[in-house]
Amino acid sequence: MDHFNYRNGILHAEDVPLPEIAAEVGTPVYVYSAATLTRHYEVFSEALAGMPHLICFAMKANSNLAVLKLMGSLGAGMDVVSGGEYRRAKAAGVPGERIVFSGVGKTREEMALALEGGIRQFNVESEPELLALDEVARGLGLRAPIAIRVNPDVDAKTHAKIATGKSENKFGIPIARARDVYAEAAALKGIEVVGIDVHIGSQLTELEPFERAFSKVAELTLALRADGHDIRRLDLGGGLGIPYRRANTAPPLPFDYGEVVRRTVGHLGCEIEIEPGRLIAGNAGILLSRVLYLKKGEGRDFLILDGAMNDLVRPAMYEAWHDIVPVIEPAAGGPLAPVDVVGPVCETGDTFARARDLPPLGPGDLLAFRSAGAYGAVMASEYNSRPLVPEVLVSGDQFAVVRARPSFEEMLGRDTIPEWIG
């Protein structure tokens, strides 16, 4: 459920009509709903009720400071994957003891930053990384709390570019080698073992892969405890999918995911950490864009928008579907016709949808791309020297620009021309 609904024939974000935001901020623009973000956090928290847990928002999905501040104020921790994300989490007021540091290639500088600033745990992805972390921690006279990310060799049954839990993927340590690596970790003075980490992929639309992965983690917990390790936390990663195509998809509910967690690892007495990104932020945001032109082609028509692949890259990058809805509600049962929905960027990949059935639309009309709150603005670029798309946060009847569109002066000001040219 989200808070983007038609009221009196106009699409609203909570109580704010979207044309009002378009008029004030311009398009394209991302619009987020605070009530939806809050609700998704609470749904997860309820799903894990009865088990000690921490929901660490995977802020790679949406790292706007206002969003992070809101999540932090609800009690969320953060899953960060870079020094930049760590700094953002801290800037939003999230304490170090609620931040987990994931990622396959942490630099020594990033390790030191988090050790000095405070960190709940590092999710270590390889033996060389483990040794580097040990060295950095000892250099600072500290011990780094760690979980080792194990690769359970489970097929997440999702898009190949976002599956991470198979042995051919670059992530984690093969689960069969885990006992050896934990033994190695336990012998390092700069390392403190606190748990196990697993994450098998993103946009999972079935529970069975989670069930298989978590069961393997449960077995490993018992084996590692028998080896003398104090396994007190299980980080189960993120990955639960959302219904991008409302007409025909219904991914599992957080409640049922919670039941899988309970069934597989609930009896172990561990604190559960999960790292949802998409499920918290995805349906809490839309991309609002305006039609520039309707171009009649040969055998197909093109709806040319002011938004482009640099603003929302998911369709170009993953062939992803986003529901596209007109901001002015079309008459029920009115005519629909197939159009290609495209942006102005100079490549054919700048296509949001092919032959999408839409009501008649023309220049000036506003469209909303649904489910764009996760992996939307964070993946935007200034390709074609298009200004980075701005972001707006709505709460009830109020809204605020939480990232302004940069001016062309700012954009040009970032480059410098060396004096030896020209």
Ligand code: LLP
């Ligand atoms: N934890 C780790 C270690 C991850 O790598 C990820 C996502 C998450 C948590 C959060 O997964 P989620 O709950 O959001 O599925 N750009 C792609 C998605 C990349 C996901 C990468 N890792 C997209 O637009 O679909």
